[in-house]
Amino acid sequence: ILxxxxxxxxLHVQEGDSTNFTCSFPSSxxxxxxxxxxxxxxxxEALFVMTLNGDEKKKGRISATLNTKEGYSYLYIKGSQPxxxxxxxxxxxxxxxxxxxxxxRLHILP
Amino acid sequence: xxxxIQSPRHEVTEMGQEVTLRCKPISxxxxxxxxxxxxxxxxxxxxxxxxxxPIDDSGMxxxxxxxxxxxxxxxxxxxxxxxPRDSAVxxxxxxxxxxxxxxxxxxxxxxxxx
Numbered sequence: 001i002l003x004x005x006x007x008x009x010x011l012h013v014q015e016g017d018s019t020n021f022t023c024s025f026p027s028s029x030x031x032x033x034x035x036x037x038x039x040x041x042x043x044x045e046a047l048f049v050m051t052l053n054g055d056e057k058k059k060g061r062i063s064a065t066l067n068t069k070e071g072y073s074y075l076y077i078k079g080s081q082p083x084x085x086x087x088x089x090x091x092x093x094x095x096x097x098x099x100x101x102x103x104x105r106l107h108i109l110p
Numbered sequence: 111x112x113x114x115i116q117s118p119r120h121e122v123t124e125m126g127q128e129v130t131l132r133c134k135p136i137s138x139x140x141x142x143x144x145x146x147x148x149x150x151x152x153x154x155x156x157x158x159x160x161x162x163x164p165i166d167d168s169g170m171x172x173x174x175x176x177x178x179x180x181x182x183x184x185x186x187x188x189x190x191x192x193x194p195r196d197s198a199v200x201x202x203x204x205x206x207x208x209x210x211x212x213x214x215x216x217x218x219x220x221x222x223x224x
Contacts, residue, residue: 031208031209031210032209032210034212034213036213042217043201043215043216043217043218044153044201044213044215045215046212046213046214049210049211049212051210089153091213093209093210094209096158096165096166096209097155097158097166097168097169097209098143098155098158098209098213099155100145100152100153100155101152102152103152
């Protein structure tokens with residue numbers, strides 16, 4: 001994998017349900033993996049920056065895991081709420097660059 | 111702190127004109143990034159400065175684009191001459207540290223080239 005790939009592109013989730021999505025990134029020359037939340041009409045805001053293989057970070061109902069050897073990270077949202085509707089971006093830091101994926105667009109259905 | 115400040119917020123110009131976008135990073139941050147956001151390509155990294163020095167400019171589309179960071183509190187992205195395909199939202203972000211500091215984004219400059 002040379003690019004940062006996120007899946008799915010878009011996701012509809014019922015309020016109260018839990019969900020997760022994936023970020024795949026080049027495992028060579030790995031430096032860090034970033035997650036951001038991007039709400040409509042706002043700018044991206046950082047959720048997590050992870051550097052160590054096996055890292056797991058949590059902020060409220062949102063958590064993330066990291067596998068640097070195989071080049072993937074999962075973002076989990078527990079008990080989705082309407083305010084979780086946003087685009088979730090991951091970014092790979094390597095080779096003096098921070099490269100973003102195209103994001104997963106999450107829609108929470110009432 | 112006021113956060114990352116970008117100007118102008120919106121710019122409409124005609125093809126061939128020079129465009130200058132400005133960014134004031136968060137005080138104390140030593141890394142500054144310029145990204146371009148389009149529907150097709152998402153957020154593309156254009157250039158990255160560390161301690162005011164350009165580290166990687168391989169994302170700058172062509173010679174029409176140039177960026178400077180004359181001091182720790184100011185950066186510009188210039189397009190000369192501008193073309194319709196340059197229409198996009200341009201984001202500036204700053205961070206503390208090289209690549210492990212979280213990025214703080216400005217509100218973006220929406221450029222429309224007619």
